[in-house]
Amino acid sequence: MTDRPIEDYAIIGDTCTTALVARDGSIDWLCWPCHDSPALFLRLLDEDKGGACEILLEGLRETRRRYRPGTTILETTFVTATGTLTLADFMPLHPLDEVPDEGPDGAPHGRIVRLATCEAGTVTGRFRVRPTFDYARDGAALEPEAGGTVLCRRLAKPEGVRVAASVPLTIAGDRVEAAFALRAGEGASLVLAHREDDDGDVGSAAASLSATQGYWEEWSGRCTYHGPHRDDVLRSALVLKLLTHAPSGGIIAAATTSLPEAVPGTRNFDYRYVWMRDASFTVTAFVNLGYVREAAEFLRFLRDADKTRGRDLKLMYGINGRVPEEEILGHLRGWRGVGPVRIGNAASGQDQYDIYGEFLVALHAFLDAVDYDPPVKVNDHLPEALGHLTDHVIRCRDEPDHGIWELRDEKRQILHTKGMLWVALDRAVQIAQEVDVASPERVEEWRRVAAEIRAEYHEKGWNAQVGAYTQAYGSDDLDAAVLRTVLFGAFDAHAPRVAATLDAVSAGLGDGDLVYRYRNDDGFDHPEATFAACAFWRVGCLALAGRTEEAEPLFARLLTRGNDLGLFAEEIDAATGEQRGNVPQGFTHMAIINHAVRLDRAARHRESRTDEPCQWAVGA
Structure with missing residues (x-):
């Protein structure tokens, strides 16, 4: 049974896909060639059936690791009984001679490179590669090739992975191995190549490492945040960049599937x-750090994915098409035996109307960052897209939905959704004040409907018996998502009822520094862990209320909840401190960025000694 904690994993990637590397150097998760392709290595989800790319060393005593500063290049140092070895893991991503207006800003090579260097003494060991195609549903034929490489070919389809090494390769059953015995200063390299025309040349590995480091250092150097938490913010930014899909411009939610949110339980998605x-x-997080191009690339993704220009905006998209139907892979045991393992996502068919507010917040932030002078392909369709999106808001303002938490039971009049509908119209009005996107009569309609929605959720969302704004109209259940609406200005952070709600959420959903999303029955059989982003939302609400003396130390403590590399999954088990859910989770890392920015602005606001209220739309 797999016993590696979720926080044991690091991530590498090339803005096409990612791989997860365990603390012992085993690559236990890899989907190739895209983030949502079938997994080739998936020991993460089944110790026995799932393949991996391991490094096995004789006499291993100690392991430590780090990322090279400002990069996604992982360095793991192994101390053995006879010496010390450092392993550099990366997926090559080289700078372009000229970055185009649209499209990838680097050149991915479709490779994983592993460079092992003996730093002291002698080290003996081997690399071992065991591919398990299509989530271990298809077999592999291992074929030696001229030149010493091995082609791992999938049986059912004409695709495969080429293995190359600087030391001889051998085939042992369903595995490819590369043994080495190194003295100080000597090295051994392993290359996995996905493209058919890639011969797996290992001679270029060192040059590729240098080029990849140059790409990431240049990208990191453009981060505009220079506050006290720069290292954590930059690591979060690098995670978000790895979750992008450069060919399409899409941004995925997390790198994995089916890591459980509850143990035991069935909350695996x-x-x-x-x-x-x-x-x-x-x-929004990218914009807050000065990475405007990444924001523009997502708009490119939407332009290609949604040909209706907002008329038929979907809740979620596949990278290269629709989201597949949800399917359970019953042959896999799941992480620590906690199943089921799911691919696809049934929530893609839900009604979640808050997405109109979410998108218009991002669009407004992008337009503001480019001084309302966006690329032509954005500007030309802006009036039509705004019209469609605001039509959606007005049409669904009275409709129940499944909400931000994708509740799989009945639809409700969810307060967070109502607040985000107001946010959608508010941002549309703000955009219209800067550019000619709608008639004055239409803009006035947006203002009027926004005011009506706001008045309604202030009245119907308040529960006097609970003493807080609750999850849905007429509900007694607390919901941390209400805090998000405060961050976007749907509620006044200084209002007494908002203060009461913050206190109620902290008491009713809080567990120390951590916060649960909600505690009401949602149709699943076991309660989940605390939701990491919710704890950061509490930081933001404290800051907006002027309670920075509480917010700042809370934020600093929350940052220590990440793993040794600063990576976060979706949730944290309050009892054990272990991470839960898919990893790394963009939702959490986005919250780290936005609240670091919010606290930095709060500090500068205090230094200015102004009496003006402190409100910023920096996201949640």
């Missing part, structure tokens, strides 16, 4: 798709 909500969050 596939997050390798482009959620409108999560991607919009990420766009």
Whole structure:
């Protein structure tokens, strides 16, 4: 049974896909060639049936790791009984001579490169590669090739992976192995190549490492945040960049599927798709750090994915098409035996009307960042898209929905949704004040309907018995998502009822520094862990209320909840501190970025000694 904690995993990638590397150097998760392609390595979800790419060392005593600063290049140092070895893992992504206006800003090579260097003494070990195609549903034929490489060919389809190494390869059953015995200063390299025309040349590995490091260092150097949490913010930005799909411009929610949110339980879902909500969050985070091009690339993705220009905006998209139907892979045991393993996502057919507010927040932030002078392909369709999106808001303002938490029971009049509908119209009005996107009569309609929606949720969302704004109209259930609406201005952070709601959420949903999304019955059999982003929302509400003396130390403590590399999954088990859910989770890393920015602006606001209220639309 797999016993590696979720926080044991690091991520590498090339803005096409990602791989997860365990603390012991085993690559236990890889979908190739795209984020949502079938997994080739999936020991993460089944120790026995799932393949991996391992490094096995004799006399191993100690392991430590880090990322090279400002990069996604993972360095793991192994101390053995006889020496020390450092392993550099990366997926090559080289700079372009000239970055185009649209499209990838780097050149991915469709490779994984592993460079092992003996730093001291002697080290003996081997690489071992065991591919398991199509989530271990298809077999592999291992074929030696001229030149010493091995082609791992999928049986059912004409595709495969080429293995090359600087030391001889051998085939042992369903595995390819590369043994090495190194002295100080010597090295061994392994290359996995996905493209058919890639011969797996290992001679270029060192040059590729240098080029990849140059790409990431240049990208990181453009981060505009220089506050006290720069290292954490930059690591989160690098995670979000890895979750992009450069060929399409899409942004996925997380790198994995089916890591459980509850142990035991059945809350296992596939997050390798482009959620409108999560991607919009990420766009806002990118804009807050000066990465405007990444925001523009997501708009390119939407332009291609939604030919209706907002008339038929979907909740989620596949990277290259529709989200597949949800399917259970019953032959896989799941992480620590906690199933089921799911691919696809049934929530793609839900009604979640808050997405209109989420997207318009991101669009407004992008337009503001480019001084309302967007690329022609955005500007030309802006009036039509705004018209369609605001039509949606007005049409669904009285409709129940499944909401941000994708509740799989009945639809409700969810307060968070209502607040985000107001946000949608508010941002549309703000955009219209800067550019000619609608007639004065239409803009006035947006203002009028926004005011009506706001008055309604202030009245119907308040529960006097509970003493808080609750999850839905007429509900007694608390919901941390209400805090998000405060962050976007749907409620006044200084209002007494908002203060009471913050206190109620902290008491009723809080567990120390951590916060549950909600505690009401949602149709699943076991309660989930705390939701990491909700704890950061509490930081934001405290900051907006002027309670920075509470917000700042809380934020600092929450950052320590990540793993040793600063990576976060979706949830945290309050009792054990272990991470839960898919990893790394864009939702959490976006919250880290936006609240670091919010606290930095709060500090500068205090230094200015102004009496003006402190309100910023920096996202959630």
